[in-house]
Amino acid sequence: MRCAQFRTALSARLDGEPSGLPGTRLDKHLARCTGCRDWLDRAQRLRAQVRATAVDGPAPEWAAGLSARLGLDGPVGHAPEGPEPSERREGPESSER
Numbered sequence: 001m002r003c004a005q006f007r008t009a010l011s012a013r014l015d016g017e018p019s020g021l022p023g024t025r026l027d028k029h030l031a032r033c034t035g036c037r038d039w040l041d042r043a044q045r046l047r048a049q050v051r052a053t054a055v056d057g058p059a060p061e062w063a064a065g066l067s068a069r070l071g072l073d074g075p076v077g078h079a080p081e082g083p084e085p086s087e088r089r090e091g092p093e094s095s096e097r
């Protein structure tokens with residue numbers, strides 16, 4: 001087996017795809033081969049970065065869409081508990097009474 005084959009398998013394993021090799025075999029090679037360990041380290045960091053940027057990108061839009069969907073799906077005519085009590089206390093009705 002060449003390192004390139006192990007790295008292909010390791011990359012697949014990082015993606016959660018079937019690597020075609022038993023994990024123990026990959027780990028054994030990693031234990032012996034510093035080159036592949038370094039490669040895996042870099043691959044994992046790169047993947048984390050890609051994931052972080054992927055989350056940063058669409059997150060605000062996605063969150064807005066989600067809250068909009070939650071607002072639409074939520075109970076209609078039921079005001080949220082948050083701002084209501086303070087509005088009533090400071091409102092003109094309560095000061096008149």
Ligand SMILES: [Zn+2]
Binds near residue numbers: 002003006033035
């Ligand atoms: Zn190797």
